Amino acid sequence: MSLVNDKVTNFSLAELNKFSTESLATRVTNDVQQIRQALMMLLRSAIPAPITAVWAIIKIQATSGELTLTTAVGIVLLVAGIATVSAIAIPQFKKIQNLLDKMNGITQENLTGIRVIRAYNAEDYQEKKFNDINTSLTKVQLFAGRTMAFISPIITLIMNGLTLALYWVGATLINAQVTDYAAIVSFIMLSSQVVMSFMMLLMMIIFWPRASVSANRIAAVLDTEGTIKDPKVEKPLNSVGEVTFDHVSFRYPDAQADVLEDITFTAKKGETVAFIGATGSGKSSLINLVTRLYDVTKGRILIDGVDIRDLKQKTLRSLIGFVPQKGILFSGSVRDNIALGNPKMSLAEVEKAAKVACADEFVDKMDKGYDSEIAQVGTNVSGGQRQRLCIARAVAIKPQILVFDDSFSALDFKTDRKVRDNLKEYAKDSTKLIVAQRIGTVMDADRIVVLVDGKVVGNGTHKELLQSCPTYRDIALSQLSKEELGL
Ligand SMILES: Nc1ncnc2c1ncn2[C@@H]1O[C@H](COP(=O)(O)OP(=O)(O)O)[C@@H](O)[C@H]1O
Ligand SMILES: [Mg+2]
Incomplete structure (x- = not known):
């Protein structure tokens, strides 16, 4: 068994x-x-x-x-x-x-x-x-x-x-x-x-x-052999956290067509790269490839120049703090949930991570603070609270790469802003890959990648894209007024 x-x-x-x-x-x-x-x-x-x-x-x-x-x-x-x-x-x-x-x-x-x-x-x-x-x-x-x-x-x-x-x-x-x-x-x-x-x-x-x-x-x-295999010999990594997609295409097993086609971009150490696009445009699929939940069909994903397939999955995942689109909590205390990636973590570190994710506000109000029990799959906290605990969990392991899959959309605007400001300070050396729906969330990213049907149609800063990428401009105008965008 x-x-x-x-x-x-x-x-x-x-x-x-x-x-x-x-x-x-x-x-x-x-x-x-x-x-x-x-x-x-x-x-x-x-x-x-x-x-x-x-x-x-x-x-x-x-x-x-x-x-x-x-x-x-x-x-x-x-x-x-x-x-x-x-x-x-x-x-x-x-x-x-x-x-x-x-x-x-x-x-x-x-x-x-x-x-x-x-x-x-x-x-x-x-x-x-x-x-x-x-x-x-x-x-x-x-x-x-x-x-x-x-x-x-x-x-x-x-x-x-x-x-x-x-x-x-x-x-x-x-x-x-x-x-x-x-x-x-x-x-x-x-x-x-x-x-x-x-x-x-x-x-x-x-x-x-x-x-x-x-x-x-x-x-x-x-x-059944797992399709994701560890390499026999692991390539050494002088890890700084640079992520590169090199002509990556991806198709789900048994699917008819590629969901991602020829994706190329680089996120340098400490940079924030945001991904924006309509639902179904392949943002989650793209982000999942970084943690090797699936392997790419064509092309390569490199971390600090090393193909992620040449790294042990344990090594790869220890580099990455991942917040999935659907945040999952486990039965146990708030503290256990935040310290999931490293159970030896001190309470001070847990509290620090919660603060970065703005989770401290509501955890402090809970009966037993960080020892309060979370019900199975987190049914006793709200969607936004769950999301904040998941963000805290990712931040807590101090990863070189932070990956957020639409993790901010369940937060109110004010908290969204605050968490991102905290991240800028606390995780300034981590490379951040952020999938988001709101222009406000991605606006100040170092680079924004715009996806349409699995293809990159824009890659640049907010200012550049407003000029050069009609899709981005449309998304921006649907959310903010011309004045707010400074057009
Ligand atoms: N596990 C899966 N198996 C097959 N197809 C999938 C799977 N997950 C997502 N897709 C398909 O991939 C496309 C992109 O989905 P997704 O990456 O979740 O988009 P987004 O996160 O941008 O909304 C969708 O058309 C969806 O139907
Ligand atoms: Mg998604």
């Missing part, structure tokens, strides 16, 4: 999308459980059974050829019967596990989305989704269960038939005076030992189909 868990934790986003999180959740829990059950059966019955069988077979052979043959026919019938039933049942087990994935997915969706579901009175809609899957699951499970139920009568029928056949063959042998009654009775005793041990093995085989489906599902996870 921990093996599977380790593997999953190391997956890149591409692999997570391939399996889907809910399927991975079932695999880590339910599938592992199935295998555990089968293994327990294996250890309990499969080890004594062959020993008994071998001993009894040796004894039987000494008695009579005809009787041995009869027993062999009985065993062959038994194996054939159970194999047929299992062959029908195995595909059903596969279906069951897949439906369990979906069921987990819906349950998860219902729980995480409970506020939205309530707000839109969508309980019935969600319940229907759940019921549909639940009904199919019940149907398949009933079918598989009924099929498997055939096994027990088949076994009884063949076992009793065998005893009958043995008496019959025995009787003819006694009639022909080949052997005597005592020998026949002892043979039947022994042969029932053989059949019993085979049955024990077969009983185990009943559990096997389900376990083997589960085993395959887990093997699929274990066999």
Whole structure:
């Protein structure tokens, strides 16, 4: 289980999308459980059974050829019967596990989305989704269960038939005076030992189909190599924090077209480079490439002249403080959340980082200050507060490169301004890559990159772009008046 868990934790986003999180959740829990059950059966019955069988077979052979043959026919019938039933049942087990994935997915969706579901009175809609899957699951499970139920009568029928056949063959042998009654009775005793041990093995085989489906599902996870790999030899880095995109193109796995095309720019040490563009223009995709959540399709991303694929992921990520578009907090205290990147961080450092992110204002007002508990995924703080804690978390590790994906849009204008001023002072040596929606947020950046449909259509300072880039000018004019822009 921990093996599977380790593997999953190391997956890149591409692999997570391939399996889907809910399927991975079932695999880590339910599938592992199935295998555990089968293994327990294996250890309990499969080890004594062959020993008994071998001993009894040796004894039987000494008695009579005809009787041995009869027993062999009985065993062959038994194996054939159970194999047929299992062959029908195995595909059903596969279906069951897949439906369990979906069921987990819906349950998860219902729980995480409970506020939205309530707000839109969508309980019935969600319940229907759940019921549909639940009904199919019940149907398949009933079918598989009924099929498997055939096994027990088949076994009884063949076992009793065998005893009958043995008496019959025995009787003819006694009639022909080949052997005597005592020998026949002892043979039947022994042969029932053989059949019993085979049955024990077969009983185990009943559990096997389900376990083997589960085993395959887990093997699929274990066999998947993360697409993002560490280099064998890491290139040395004289890290100052310069980020360069060199003709970078990027396409999501399985997508039809590139989301980023031929992106080239450099962010020098300590510079602030801002990215602006409509939703869907590829800003988040671009920023995610820097932390190697995905690898580029074409071109290179360099940090201080070293291709990031020549760095260990640990090294790369220790250089970067990343605030994703959707800030995530974890259950634990405010302090734990800010110190996530370095649990040994002192309280003073945590407080300093919170101050830079303007999180101190509301943390001080919380009951237990920095020891206040954050609920799972941060449901007990507001969107803006969560965003500020995420900014504090990134700043706290004092990274050479700070990456903000639209982290300021959840802040009010005043706080937005203040956080950026704080960053200028506190993180003046860090290279800052900022994705933003507001012209106000990007205006004083050293360089602004304007994206349209994954292509760079403008690259320069606010002043330059107002003159040279119509797209930038349009965005600017939609937010500020000509006077404010000084046009
Ligand atoms: N995980 C993904 N798989 C496939 N396509 C994606 C994925 N994430 C985003 N996209 C696509 O990439 C494009 C750019 O998205 P994104 O980088 O999030 O834009 P922005 O952050 O500028 O709003 C969108 O058209 C979106 O459909
Ligand atoms: Mg985005």
